[in-house]
Amino acid sequence: xxxxxxxxxxxxxxxxxxxxxxxxxxxxxxxxxxxxxxxxxxxxxxxxxxxxxxxxxxxxxxxxxxxxxxxxxxxxxxxxxxxxxxxxxxxxxxxxxxxxxxxxxxxx
Amino acid sequence: xxxxxxxxxxxxxxxxxxxxxxxxxxxxxxxxxxxxxxxxxxxxxxxxxxxxxxxxxxxxxxxxxxxxxxxxxxxxxxxxxxxxxxxxxxxxxxxxxxxxxxxxxxxxxxxxxxxxxxxxxxxxxxxxxxxxxxxxxxxxxxxxxxxxxxxxxxxxxxxxxxxxxxxxxxxxxxxxxxxxxxxxxxxxxxxxxxxxxxxxxxxxxxxxxxxxxxxxxxxxxxxxxxxxxxxxxxxxxxxxxxxxxxxxxxxxxxxxxxxxxxxxxxxxxxxxxxxxxxxxxxxxxxxxxxxxxxxxxxxxxx
Amino acid sequence: xxxxxxxxxxxxxxxxxxxxxxxxxxxxxxxxxxxxxxxxxxxxxxxxxxxxxxxxxxxxxxxxxxxxxxxxxxxxxxxxxxxxxxxxxxxxxxxxxxxxxxxxxxxxxxxxxxxxxxxxxxxxxxxxxxxxxxxxxxxxxxxxxxxxxxxxxxxxxxxxxxxxxxxxxxxxxxxxxxxxxxxxxxxxxxxxxxxxxxxxxxxxxxxxxxxxxxxxxxxxxxxxxxxxxxxxxxxxxxxxxxxxxxxxxxxxxxxxxxxxxxxxxxxxxxxxxxxxxxxxxxxxxxxxxxxxxxxxxxxxxxxxxxxxxxxxxxxxxxxxxxxxxxxxxxxxxxxxxxxxxxxxxxxxxxxxxxxxxxxxxxxxxxxxxxxxxxxxxxxxxxxxxx
Numbered sequence: 027x028x029x030x031x032x033x034x035x036x037x038x039x040x041x042x043x044x045x046x047x048x049x050x051x052x053x054x055x056x057x058x059x060x061x062x063x064x065x066x067x068x069x070x071x072x073x074x075x076x077x078x079x080x081x082x083x084x085x086x087x088x089x090x091x092x093x094x095x096x097x098x099x100x101x102x103x104x105x106x107x108x109x110x111x112x113x114x115x116x117x118x119x120x121x122x123x124x125x126x127x128x129x130x131x132x133x134x
Numbered sequence: 135x136x137x138x139x140x141x142x143x144x145x146x147x148x149x150x151x152x153x154x155x156x157x158x159x160x161x162x163x164x165x166x167x168x169x170x171x172x173x174x175x176x177x178x179x180x181x182x183x184x185x186x187x188x189x190x191x192x193x194x195x196x197x198x199x200x201x202x203x204x205x206x207x208x209x210x211x212x213x214x215x216x217x218x219x220x221x222x223x224x225x226x227x228x229x230x231x232x233x234x235x236x237x238x239x240x241x242x243x244x245x246x247x248x249x250x251x252x253x254x255x256x257x258x259x260x261x262x263x264x265x266x267x268x269x270x271x272x273x274x275x276x277x278x279x280x281x282x283x284x285x286x287x288x289x290x291x292x293x294x295x296x297x298x299x300x301x302x303x304x305x306x307x308x309x310x311x312x313x314x315x316x317x318x319x320x321x322x323x324x325x326x327x328x329x330x331x332x333x334x335x336x337x338x339x340x341x342x343x344x345x346x347x348x349x350x351x352x353x354x355x356x357x358x359x360x361x362x363x364x365x366x367x368x369x370x371x372x373x374x375x376x377x378x379x380x381x382x383x384x385x386x387x388x389x390x391x392x393x394x395x396x397x398x399x400x401x402x403x404x405x406x407x408x409x410x411x412x413x414x415x416x417x418x419x420x421x422x423x424x425x426x427x428x429x430x431x432x433x434x435x436x
Numbered sequence: 437x438x439x440x441x442x443x444x445x446x447x448x449x450x451x452x453x454x455x456x457x458x459x460x461x462x463x464x465x466x467x468x469x470x471x472x473x474x475x476x477x478x479x480x481x482x483x484x485x486x487x488x489x490x491x492x493x494x495x496x497x498x499x500x501x502x503x504x505x506x507x508x509x510x511x512x513x514x515x516x517x518x519x520x521x522x523x524x525x526x527x528x529x530x531x532x533x534x535x536x537x538x539x540x541x542x543x544x545x546x547x548x549x550x551x552x553x554x555x556x557x558x559x560x561x562x563x564x565x566x567x568x569x570x571x572x573x574x575x576x577x578x579x580x581x582x583x584x585x586x587x588x589x590x591x592x593x594x595x596x597x598x599x600x601x602x603x604x605x606x607x608x609x610x611x612x613x614x615x616x617x618x619x620x621x622x623x624x625x626x627x628x629x630x631x632x633x634x635x636x637x638x639x640x641x642x643x644x645x646x647x648x649x650x651x652x653x654x655x656x657x658x659x660x661x662x663x664x665x666x667x668x669x670x671x672x673x674x675x676x677x678x679x680x681x682x683x684x685x686x687x688x689x690x691x692x693x694x695x696x697x698x699x700x701x702x703x704x705x706x707x708x709x710x711x712x713x714x715x716x717x718x719x720x721x722x723x724x725x726x727x728x729x730x731x732x733x734x735x736x737x738x739x740x741x742x743x744x745x746x747x748x749x750x751x752x753x754x755x756x757x758x759x760x761x762x763x764x765x766x767x768x769x770x771x772x773x774x775x776x777x778x779x780x781x782x783x784x785x786x787x788x789x790x791x792x793x794x795x796x797x798x799x800x801x802x803x804x805x806x807x808x809x810x811x812x813x814x815x816x817x818x819x820x821x822x
Contacts, residue, residue: 050661205532209505
């Protein structure tokens with residue numbers, strides 16, 4: 027099985043989403059669970075939610091309702107956005123019961 | 135470890151390519167939290183299959199298999215039979231298909247797998263159209279909703295038929311546990327997944343999942359719309375256990391269906407007359423549910 | 437019931453022979469759907485399972501599409517499986533066939549060849565299997581019930597050979613072989629176990645080592661997966677003769693070199709080539725014509741995919757004419773076998789003529805086959821042998 031990335035693959039827009047040379051496993055089986063995490067969806071964002079730590083009541087509603095599992099619990103119990111994966115849908119902003127989340131346009 | 139009652143671990147990882155605000159991706163995340171790591175998922179072709187497994191990456195942290203569009207239930211049957219032959223009684227088998235895969239093209243395979251008494255949970259995630267192919271009408275499309283194949287035409291204003299009552303068709307097979315669930319109520323979804331997985335036979339969940347591009351809604355409104363669907367009785371939350379229907383969340387005061395429709399681009403063509411018709415449709419469906427509430431309405435065979 | 441350790445000779449149908457072989461191969465999951473003329477296979481297997489003679493789970497699926505899908509699910513979970521079908525059933529499975537092969541699942545399926553409707557017709561020709569020749573399945577055709585029995589056992593060994601890892605279709609002519617009773621040597625379990633070790637796949641659905649099966653392959657990888665399948669097909673051309681030899685050593689029977697069998701080809705000037713039971717009739721024609729002094733031979737094509745081009749080339753080097761009997765028509769052009777042979781022999785002096793025969797159960801008798809040979813001997817064109 028070829029393990030080297032061909033020139034065409036290197037130039038392909040899709041293969042850029044996958045770091046390192048493409049390995050063609052037998053039967054296209056993927057043996058690395060959760061490997062989509064190599065692909066950062068954070069650059070999809072138009073809007074950027076920001077959690078104001080002082081206002082956060084640690085209810086976890088933002089965490090529970092994120093379709094991208096892009097909100098993490100911090101060591102002090104408050105929640106923080108993982109900007110590597112946050113796509114900026116703003117469900118969290120909409121649902122925060124104490125308005126601890128605000129948003130602005132993503133600066134690129 | 136748990137955060138506000140939900141498993142902290144993710145089994146459906148970040149980095150999947152679902153749209154921002156995708157209700158279906160959120161449902162999967164919680165279905166997997168509820169099911170846990172001793173689970174094999176057989177998934178039908180659809181948005182979730184495509185966005186979660188762009189080779190060589192996978193969002194899945196449980197063993198996962200996809201074959202084609204109409205056969206998730208049949209693939210799950212093969213998986214369960216193989217597990218039985220290996221003497222594995224512990225592993226959960228969950229088949230997941232969208233509304234196109236479940237209400238339409240995979241209907242026969244679903245019925246067959248249930249009739250055979252297969253021990254598995256089938257989850258139909260319903261966003262009321264073929265979203266992966268670009269928002270075409272399915273048997274689950276809401277009445278008068280505009281899709282690309284049931285457009286808001288000058289003569290015909292959107293989809294002309296009611297939703298296929300799939301949960302009742304499944305319940306009529308004699309299934310011990312059938313339930314509706316929604317991303318509007320995640321603890322309820324979790325409880326239903328876990329309840330279904332305890333049954334030693336086929337079980338079924340009908341899960342409501344808003345679609346951002348398909349419903350022409352803002353990505354931040356996924357949960358708001360899902361909640362509104364429950365509050366207006368558009369998508370009531372119930373379970374049919376041992377043939378008896380019970381509501382798991384009943385709105386304190388019923389809201390008018392218009393407040394649900396007005397939030398979505400797929401209904402923007404509706405006239406007051408059509409809104410009234412839809413109100414009548416929703417009221418009649420809900421009255422039927424209330425009529426059978428608490429009574430043994432389905433025989434239980436499995 | 438105790439496993440039969442000793443070999444025994446019994447008179448059974450071709451379909452029964454396959455069921456008996458399948459039982460000895462110990463598949464664990466049997467998704468089954470009835471369709472004439474393959475139904476005898478699931479019937480027999482059901483008896484084995486329901487009487488406790490075979491430890492396997494039958495899945496009484498609601499369609500052939502689901503039979504292929506459940507077979508896929510079983511192989512994804514890492515166990516040996518089996519199914520049987522024919523005609524419309526195989527056509528209904530069509531969608532799943534290339535998915536099984538691309539997933540490199542070494543599944544085995546029996547096909548009791550029957551034509552495709554319409555008009556509706558339940559009788560034999562090769563339209564069903566030949567129409568699926570491009571789907572990454574190895575296709576082996578059988579001439580006798582014994583060959584059906586033996587080929588089924590070989591099929592698992594070929595499919596499960598690591599460098600092949602492709603599914604195999606064992607094809608028997610519907611009715612003409614599936615329902616014809618012949619003496620068959622049924623081998624003992626321990627001998628079959630020694631020939632076919634337990635199936636141990638590297639990848640399967642396992643909660644302690646979660647893997648993803650059936651991912652989306654974008655244009656940057658899809659091509660390579662198909663290229664790998666083609667390489668495996670080429671490997672199968674080497675593995676099939678090897679397994680045929682091993683089978684011969686273990687059981688005392690083999691079938692040509694496993695790919696083709698040559699009959700009276702050494703000094704032949706003209707030859708017939710075909711697949712399945714028509715080969716048996718062709719043997720009579722060759723014998724008859726040889727007696728009359730004609731230098732006529734026969735090539736039995738056992739393996740249609742992968743296509744044994746080198747073996748065919750070698751066999752046809754000295755021929756003047758080759759009559760190809762296609763039990764199938766590729767409407768709008770010639771029979772599929774004819775097309776393959778014309779391509780394979782394009783640089784040779786041999787003149788290849790195609791004869792479409794036996795459609796929808798029409799008899800292919802000595803007279804018709806002899807007419808085909810006489811046509812090429814006269815240097816005339818092939819035609820439909822109605």
